[in-house]
Amino acid sequence: MDKKFTIMQGDEACAMGAIVAGCRFFAGYPITPATDIAEVMSSELPKVGGTFIQMEDELGSAAAIIGASLAGVKSLTATSGPGFSLMQEAFGYASMTETPTVFVDVQRGSPSTGLPTRPAQGDIMQARWGTHGDHAVIALYPSTVEETYRYIVTAFNFAELYRTPVVFLMDETLGHMRESFYLPHTDEFDTVERIQTEDLKSETVYQPFLEDSELYDDIQPLVSMGRSRFHVSGLFHDESGFPIGESDLASKLMKHFTNKIKLHLDDILIYDTYMMDDAEYVIVAYGITARSAYRAMKLARSNGIKVGMFKPITIWPFPTIPLKKILSKVSGIVVAELNMGQFAHEMSRINRNMVPMQTVLREDGQLIQPFDIVDALTKLEGESEE
Amino acid sequence: MQNNVYTSKSTTIPFSIRITGLGGQGNVLMGTILSDALVKDGKWVIQTQAYGAQVRGGLTLCDVLFSNDPIDFPKAQTFDMIFAMHDLGLKKHAKYLKNNGILFVDTSTCGVVPRFIQSVTKKIISIPVTNISEELFKSKVFANVINLGIVAATTNIVNHVRLKEAVLEHVPEKYAEKDLKALEEGYNLSNKVYSLRERLKVPYSHRTGTAFE
Numbered sequence: 078m079d080k081k082f083t084i085m086q087g088d089e090a091c092a093m094g095a096i097v098a099g100c101r102f103f104a105g106y107p108i109t110p111a112t113d114i115a116e117v118m119s120s121e122l123p124k125v126g127g128t129f130i131q132m133e134d135e136l137g138s139a140a141a142i143i144g145a146s147l148a149g150v151k152s153l154t155a156t157s158g159p160g161f162s163l164m165q166e167a168f169g170y171a172s173m174t175e176t177p178t179v180f181v182d183v184q185r186g187s188p189s190t191g192l193p194t195r196p197a198q199g200d201i202m203q204a205r206w207g208t209h210g211d212h213a214v215i216a217l218y219p220s221t222v223e224e225t226y227r228y229i230v231t232a233f234n235f236a237e238l239y240r241t242p243v244v245f246l247m248d249e250t251l252g253h254m255r256e257s258f259y260l261p262h263t264d265e266f267d268t269v270e271r272i273q274t275e276d277l278k279s280e281t282v283y284q285p286f287l288e289d290s291e292l293y294d295d296i297q298p299l300v301s302m303g304r305s306r307f308h309v310s311g312l313f314h315d316e317s318g319f320p321i322g323e324s325d326l327a328s329k330l331m332k333h334f335t336n337k338i339k340l341h342l343d344d345i346l347i348y349d350t351y352m353m354d355d356a357e358y359v360i361v362a363y364g365i366t367a368r369s370a371y372r373a374m375k376l377a378r379s380n381g382i383k384v385g386m387f388k389p390i391t392i393w394p395f396p397t398i399p400l401k402k403i404l405s406k407v408s409g410i411v412v413a414e415l416n417m418g419q420f421a422h423e424m425s426r427i428n429r430n431m432v433p434m435q436t437v438l439r440e441d442g443q444l445i446q447p448f449d450i451v452d453a454l455t456k457l458e459g460e461s462e463e
Numbered sequence: 464m465q466n467n468v469y470t471s472k473s474t475t476i477p478f479s480i481r482i483t484g485l486g487g488q489g490n491v492l493m494g495t496i497l498s499d500a501l502v503k504d505g506k507w508v509i510q511t512q513a514y515g516a517q518v519r520g521g522l523t524l525c526d527v528l529f530s531n532d533p534i535d536f537p538k539a540q541t542f543d544m545i546f547a548m549h550d551l552g553l554k555k556h557a558k559y560l561k562n563n564g565i566l567f568v569d570t571s572t573c574g575v576v577p578r579f580i581q582s583v584t585k586k587i588i589s590i591p592v593t594n595i596s597e598e599l600f601k602s603k604v605f606a607n608v609i610n611l612g613i614v615a616a617t618t619n620i621v622n623h624v625r626l627k628e629a630v631l632e633h634v635p636e637k638y639a640e641k642d643l644k645a646l647e648e649g650y651n652l653s654n655k656v657y658s659l660r661e662r663l664k665v666p667y668s669h670r671t672g673t674a675f676e
Contacts (some may be wrong), residue, residue: 084502084510109514168539195516221468254537255495257502258467326546351469365537372535375474444538 080259087251088113088155089224090119091181094226095153098233099268100179101127102152104141106134106160109193110249111183114155135160139167139180146176147309149271149301151233155181158200159190161207168242169208172334174309175286177236177299179229181245183252184441195442196249198364198415204244205393213334215345216244216393220367223258225251226388228347230266235345237269239301239337246392248365248415250444272298283307284316288333296337336392346409347390348399352378356385358409358457361400362426363389366413366445373413373450382454392420397427404431413437413450433460468533477509477530478620478659479539483556484548484572486523489607492633493546494525496611500621500629501529509537522551529620539556543659544618545612549595550574558641560584565657567613569593569606586657588617596645596651605645612649617657623650 085093095103103118105111119129128145132138135156142152144427156164161182171178184200186192200207204216215235219225227434229245236243283305287297297316308318313327321327337344352374353359362370367388377384387403390394409432412421421436428434435453439445480497482490491512491668498510512525526542528534545560546567547553553573560566563584571591572600580587590613608630615623627646634642 082502082505083509084499174520223467250511253511253514255498255508256534256537257498257506257508349469368535368537371469372474375535377471379474444536447536 080262082257083260084255084257085222085226085260086113086255087115087225087247087253088183090226091155091229091245091247091252092117092224094229095179095233096121096125096127096265097226097263097268098151098230099270100151100153100233101125102145102150103127103154104130104132104138104145104152105154105156106132106138108135108157108160110185110211110252111155111157111160111181113252114181114183115426118153118155122307134429135163136167139171141169142178143167143174144174146171146178147174147299147301151179151237153178153179155183157183157185158188158203158314159192161200161203165203165208169210169212170311172208172212172214173311175299176242176309177233177240179232179236179245180242180243181229181247181443183247183249185249186440192442194249194253196251196365196415196444197440197442198248198366199419199440200246200394201416201419204246211245211331211334213239213338214244214393215239215241215338215391216246217347217390218246218364218392219390220364220388221258222251222254222256223261224390226258227261227266230268231347234267234269237271237299238296239341239345240296241337244393246364271301282285285309285318286330287316288329297384298429301399307357308429342394345394346396346399348396349388349390350399350403351386351388353385353387353403356383357407358382358384358454359403359407359412360384360386360411360413360450360454361389362386362450363392363420364415366415369445369447370413372447372451373454376447377451377454382451382458384454395423395427400427404428407432408452409433409435410462411435411437411450411453411457413445413453415439415445433457465497466533470534471533471535473532475532476532477507477528477534477539478544479542479558480527480529480544480546481523481524481542481559482527482546482548483522483552484546484569485551488548489604490523490546491525493607493610494527496608496626496629496633497621498527498529499632500626501527503625503628506531507533509534511537522549522555524556525554531578542601547573548606548610553577560659561573563660565618567610569610574668588613588653588655591603592649595648598673599648600641600645605641608642609644609649612646612651613653615646616650617653618659619656620659621662
């Protein structure tokens with residue numbers, strides 16, 4: 078079957094992919110560079126029977142999608158760094174109440190209002206630790222318009238399966254860029270749907286926060302409100318959802334939050350490796366920087382440097398074990414990212430001085446040039462010869 | 464599995480076009496139509512633009528990169544073709560023209576072409592596009608579509624029929640007829656035909672770190 082060769086903007090692909098994933102509710106507040114997602118959603122959602130609301134601000138947007146999700150509709154919000162900061166409180170609430178939601182963060186440069194029309198990858202750590210307290214999170218990070226279209230569907234599936242808010246990180250360049258790609262057929266995608274009350278087994282009363290469910294490993298699927306009645310609270314709660322203050326139960330819940338990600342890592346982790354078969358060096362890059370890295374890899378290869386590439390899609394949880402396996406085989410690693418070294422720090426934690434490491438960092442709102450990465454590789458090569 | 468960026472092993476440098484002018488002249492629309500037409504031709508395309516409040520005036524630009532292979536790095540530093548739709552754009556961006564590239568100058572809005580261009584390229588096409596648009600349609604806004612016709616005629620990078628289809632997809636219905644006329648007009652304006660450069664591979668001098676594009 079021939080696929081349609083088409084051209085789409087990154088933001089548009091994100092919105093269209095979300096509709097394929099079954100998203101039928103969008104609440105948001107316009108912010109460059111994520112405005113286009115809201116714009117496309119406002120025209121496309123009504124066509125499929127969905128609802129679009131422009132909220133009064135980002136606090137309201139985040140709260141609205143949690144409410145909509147609990148009511149049984151797959152929901153999405155899209156924002157940029159400043160708005161994502163405002164959403165953190167509600168993000169924690171979604172995490173605590175285990176509500177499936179997807180937060181798109183199209184990153185811009187610098188803290189605060191910063192550089193609205195320039196790319197940066199500075200929200201990496203915010204995506205993981207933005208809200209207070211230990212919490213579960215999954216963050217996906219595409220690097221092309223096609224991947225945006227594909228992985229926003231995955232983001233919705235993860236949100237439903239693991240009952241957690243999912244962060245979908247994008248870059249300003251990716252959001253505003255129009256790129257050609259082969260449009261995947263909608264029937265290529267498997268989407269996870271909410272379980273209806275009549276599908277529930279053995280339990281007479283639906284316990285929304287049960288930790289040992291028979292249905293999907295240990296995660297109790299969310300049943301839409303209206304089909305069941307339960308209490309939702311940001312306080313520590315028992316399986317019925319009512320607040321409790323006992324420390325042993327609190328500890329049980331906290332462990333449940335981390336375990337529901339940790340025990341399903343095999344299903345969650347998505348990453349790509351390129352030309353790793355005979356590679357002596359590895360470039361780790363994600364998002365739009367992965368494209369600089371991919372070109373750098375080809376340039377270096379054509380100049381006789383044997384280099385491969387590791388591109389994580391699930392940036393959180395990070396594919397630590399696969400990268401460690403790669404590190405045990407290579408003799409150098411280059412980390413490239415558009416910030417002052419947020420992820421390089423994480424990399425050095427994984428690397429633990431196993432192999433020499435070079436970083437290519439940039440924070441002036443321009444993309445990393447492929448030659449900068451090649452230069453870092455030649456430096457590594459020089460080091461290993463000494 | 465169909466082709467995508469990460470299945471391609473090619474190091475070909477994509478052809479690059481920069482369209483620059485004042486906000487409101489239709490620079491970005493021109494880039495959008497051109498990239499859509501190129502996609503219809505089966506080319507891999509990346510289009511980026513200056514993103515800001517330039518719709519109300521001020522220098523703006525739109526870059527279109529296209530290639531027969533998927534394009535990995537989405538930006539270009541030097542360009543095979545530059546459209547100057549305003550003097551400010553000509554003065555600022557002419558220096559990014561590749562050797563032997565093609566420079567289009569709208570002489571009705573641009574001043575003198577900088578002297579150094581003479582040593583960069585001989586392929587300069589100077590046509591008073593905005594004036595022609597005013598004469599024909601009593602409006603400046605068709606200049607960008609006339610430009611598209613000029614591209615199709617002088618470079619053959621894009622099929623004329625595909626370009627027509629793309630124009631019709633993007634312009635309001637009530638102006639469709641005029642736009643098609645503008646496209647035809649542009650198509651017949653210049654009788655120069657320039658061939659684009661050969662496929663370029665990225666040269667990279669190992670060890671010294673110097674690179675040229």
